[in-house]
Amino acid sequence: MSKKKPNGGSGCGTVLLFAFLLCIAIAIYSYAWIPAIGAIIFFFVKKDRTDRTRNLIISSVVAITSLFVFIGMKATPELSGINVEWGKTEFTVSDKVEIKVTPIPSDAKIKSLEMSENPIAQLEYKDGKAIISFESEGEASVFFTANGNVQSGMEDIKVVSQAQLDDNTGESDENQPVNTNAHKVKVHFIDVGQGLSVLVQSDGKNLIYDGGDRSTSSFVVSYLKEQNVETIDYLISSHYDDDHLSGLIGCLNAFNVENVIGSDYIHDSNLYQSFIDTVSSKNLEVQHPSVGDVFELGSTEFTILSPKEINQSESNDNSVAIKITCGENGFILTGDAESGSEADMIASGINLSCDVLCLGHHGSASSTSWDFLQKTVPEFAVISCGADNQYGHPDKDTLDKLSSMNISLYRTDKQGTIIAESDGENISWNTEPCNDYSPGSIEDAGTEVQTTDSAQTSEPNQTQEQQERMVWIPQSGSKYHSNSSCSGMKNPTQVTQSEAEAMGYEPCKRCH
Structure with a gap:
């Protein structure tokens, strides 16, 4: 009598055992080791052969299930x-x-x-x-x-x-190459009436060149805040006349200022002393760089052009002039520098060619000589002056030069604040040139055209400023006087009334 084989013969058991061990191996490789060990214990815990077959099937199901659960978790x-x-x-x-x-x-x-x-x-x-x-x-x-x-x-x-990124949609242009070293500068010729104030911005860096007079100081501060200025990296006072200096004191009080640059002379006025005191209170000092010194401003730079030397008796010719270079484009700011200082700039050997020239001394005849224009050869000229100002700026002679050279003209008295933006190759403007070459005074008939030939001379140019009333200013005090004996002044100095007012002096009530 033959013996009956147990359920789940050896062939089936061998196949199931092989499949079970394979699942265990995969489960262990997949770090599903907890159910795998449980399946092994469950399989070997009983010795009964029939139970082993049943347990083998159950353990395989557990191992396979745990395997699929952990595979699914790989993506989650x-x-x-x-x-x-x-x-x-x-x-x-x-x-x-x-x-x-x-x-x-x-x-x-x-x-x-x-x-x-x-x-x-x-x-x-x-x-x-x-x-x-x-x-x-x-x-x-x-x-x-x-x-x-x-x-x-x-x-x-x-x-x-x-x-x-597209400026309007914010979408990117994947096919457009990007120049991460691109130059960019924005120059604001702020309308401060009969004065000068220029804001220069490049890659988050800010430079303020002059700040207008007392009446526009708060306006300049507000304008800078509108342009998101928080820190002024360079604050430059071209010279210390009121129509250039006053607003800078407001900027010193309103913003974090890193560097102050000014001309190395002492101006006999309370305004100048107030400026020096404010600079000191900010733990700063006025720097006096030399001609040719270069400073970085974002992706641009500026070069000091003047003054070559200091003239204690003439504030205008002490003006710190600078050239801003942005790639292939250049901007020159000259403050109130007059023809003598312009001659020094030409003699310095520095490349004066530029695209934009901000005319010196508000377009007066004492600045913007033929030699200087022919050396700078600007495409655009900017004049900062007040409408119907008492000095007759800009002067007809100066405007005639610009017109004869086909230089496109912008004027703050006609157009308000003017903004130029350069990408290093091209300059764009917030408005078109006015090209208004009419003088500030309708009585200004001009003089003979000046010549650059040193062998020739011309009649002296009697401008409105040279013909205006002369007054006396004291060594100390804040008033100007019509006679030298008023108020017991000692060693008074005679200047024009406009110069006295530009220095911050007010008329004496006794003699005016």
Whole structure:
């Protein structure tokens, strides 16, 4: 009598055992080790052969189920205790790009973070957090690996430069090359009436050149705030006459100022002393750079053009003139520098060619000589002056020169604040040139055309300023006088009334 074979013969058992061991091996490789060990214990706990076959089937089902559960979790990191904060997937370089992975709970560990090979991104791992940071434009595919083999799905990150974004839509132009070293400068010729104030901005850096008179000081401060100025990197006083200096004191009080540049002379006025005291109160000092010194301002630079030497008796010729260079474009600001200072600039050998010339001394005849115009050869001229000012600025002789050279003209008395913007190659303006070459005074008939030939001479130019009333100013005090004996002045100085007012003096009530 033959013996009856037990259920689940050896052939079937061998196949099931092989499949079971294979599932166990895969489960262990997948880190599904807890149910795998449970299945092994369940299989071997009983010796009965029939139970073994049944237990083998049950254990295989457990192992296979655990395997599929953990495979599914590979695409869902959150199920394994990892929180992925992807955020947005398109950034500009200027953004603070951070993609964080935070373990939850605290005992979950991120072993590594992998990215496609791309030099734009860097990985920093600290205190259980992984942060990707981007330095330049490009694309990167990112995925995370945690607890050995639990991964997130692939995530594509695109980083573009700000210059690629469309100004209107904010969309990027992927095909447009970007010049990260592009030059850019914005020059504001602020309308301060009969005075001068110029704001220069480049890559978040700010320069203020003169600040207008007392009546426009608060306006200049407000204007700078509207242009989002918080720090003035360079505050330059061309010279210390009231119509150039007063507003700078307001700027010193309203903004964080890094550097102050001025002319190296002492102006006998209370306004000058107030300026010096304010500079000192900000723990600054007035710097007196030499002709030819160059300073960086964002992606642009400016060069000191004057004064070559100091003239204690003539404030205007002490003006600090500068040339702003932005790529191929140049802007020259001369304060109230007159023809003598212009001659020194020409003799310095510095390249004076420019695109934009802000005329000296508000377009008066004492500045903007033929020699200086022929050396600078500007395409555009800007005159900062007040409408119907008492000095008759700008002068007909100066305007005739501009007209004869076909220099496009902007005037603050006719057009208000004028803004020029350069990308290093081209200059754009907020308005068209007025090309109004009419003098400030309708009585100004001009004189004979000046010549650059040193062998020739012309009749002296009797301007309105030279013909106006003369007054006396004291060594100390704030009033000007019609006679030298008023108020017991000692060693008074005679100047024109306009010069006295420009220095901050007011009329004496006794003699006026």
